[in-house]
Amino acid sequence: MSFKIAIIGAGSVGFTKKLFTDILCVPEFKDIEFALTDVSEHNLQMIKAILDRIVEANKLPTRVTATTNRRKALEGARYIISCVRVGGLEAYADDIRIPLKYGIDQCVGDTICAGGILYGQRNIPVILDFCKDIGEVAETNAKFLNYANPMAMNTWAAIEYGKVDTVGLCHGVQHGAEQIAEVLGAKSTGELDYVCSGINHQTWFIDLRLNGRKIGKDELVAAFEAHPVYSRQEKLRIDVLKRFGVYSTESNGHLSEYLPWYRKRPEEITRWIDMSDWIHGETGGYLRYSTETRNWFETEYPQFLEAASKPIDASRRSNEHASHILEALETNRVYRGHFNVKNNGVITNLPRDAIIESPGFVDRFGINMVSGITLPEACAATCIASINVQRMSVHAAISGDIDLLKLAVLHDPLVGAVSTPEEVWQMVDEMVVAQAAWLPQYAHAVPAARERLSKSQVKTREWAGAARRSVRSIEELRAEKAALKQAG
Template structure:
């Protein structure tokens, strides 16, 4: 029986969505789903959520919950990591302290002072997880969703024997957004995307086999509502000719010209209509709000009968696990060592490129 372990299962949104996706694959429907978290209350809510999905779909899967990481990893075929090391009480200082010295941060989970300190805090924990995997499930794959993605994966890929890749939804999310902008469906779109996590570029984006960039440029330049949806990313595209993954807020950090003065922040990072235009401490503030409401929200969800579609979502993890366990091979964008794949980035750096998953 296939055993899939979730480290950081108290990330309730991620856990519910990933379990739903996993259970849509026939060869995974009788899996044992092992949930592990250091927060007992969140872990119990996660267990109840997963059991609700199993019951709703009438799947033969089983769910286990434990606060013992080593116990959770024993015999695992695949491990999914969604931890936030230190929690928001610690993470907030990554954002607030640099602000005192003039560094206005939107997300702070990738690079800059905020990303570096987050990496320093998280790398030892990730390596510890890998050491436990080397002992208790050495043949398992590790799918990481924790940021800063490139730094964490680089450390794990250099220092452990575990097969690990990092996953992000910014590639498929951006591709879908661009398809919508040119009024087409994803089944007509093909693309090649490569770079660094949160800063990967669509070096090809085609509709029905033809270059779709002229259509995208026309949509951005002619329709104000499209330009306003992603101001920073659209400016980058209009100047560079290629579209980049992740939000305008993220990219305003990676291209600091957009954040170097208050007037530029106001012009480019406050008026966008997308999910993250670039306001200061955006995600931190969202997390702080959620900490006050998450318990009531999950209890309300249960009282309503735990409504949730059983249709598969767009995250890569379930497809990869299905392929790894003998299902259909799957191509996804993952974070792997650069072995000459991208020639103008350092050899050995962690890059986000198309990857083939199979048994």
């Protein structure tokens, strides 16, 4: 087989390498072309050197090109994969920093809440540019695989306004299943069957079977509470399981941001999170992790390049959906996964226009969703609250309506639990002014927002958050990795 895959945001080096090696685990794909594109020439050249080394070490005919000219990379592509972060860590830092001034403490800030909504405002204009180029220069009926957050908003914009065949992909379901299999004592996730459905980052394991035996709420709660690690790291998630009756796919830190109950007061935050790793609820945890990862890669790049000389091991192919979807579409080897698509009645008690995450099967005929799923009422209610925020956010990003943007933020569950309307109005003004370089649709609104800020009487505070940690130096990271290696 010979076709072209374009990867937008390929400078996300570790993830691009994973996608690349996964795809090359499919024997039929050795003759394909990968076209890498990114706004950073520096990052592009680093990842190209790594991928070239993999091709050379495995004696493959695979072609790898790299260009900052996105349109050129998309020419003739059959599949387009996006893993962009518009605004980079600079804009992301404001997604965390500015809401903290108004009492909003986020762990990740990339899905909804104040940070996720502004992240979507930066992404959606760029996503629509991608879609325009895909429609004009990519292969006819090219498929757009979106890995970039905020997943639901980006996918919603690409489908509804970009008019491109789009599927959103995430790994939350797989990671949740791995946890469940472990606490139940399964030898592997292959012993676990499940139906997981909802919306991205709020997906629910509504049917669980271990070797064919149905697993109920009480057994699952007992298994998690008995686990020596998860009982400590996933306290909030276990509490939701007890109250809702089903387990959520998302980590303790992620899930805490989408609900109005657990991060509304500093003392509550420290009660429900765990600081053993950023993902369990640390304030700005993902920002710190991303910063450290970038710094580590820049410093230790020669080691990454050397590691690329190892043979590809197909047994280590990851459970990221992309390679399995492409394999099913091209070879007709059927793949079952969980995909982000427009609902259109697949989940009976969520809005038809929403972007859902639910089971589907892939073959030569495309992605075929399992329809007729009904969520437990509490799960549906939680999802609908987020969907309403996502819908307003997408419409605001398309129209450049700053008042609608403020209403979207106001209706966010956590923001509404913490902030007054006056605080929300000022916070959004401040975020739009700070991120104006990445928000072209709001250019007309920036002068007035700046004027309002100069006259505002709303008080703010400089607050690091309830559980903030400093970015570690390269020396500290080296020492930690050495200690872990010695202990292991």
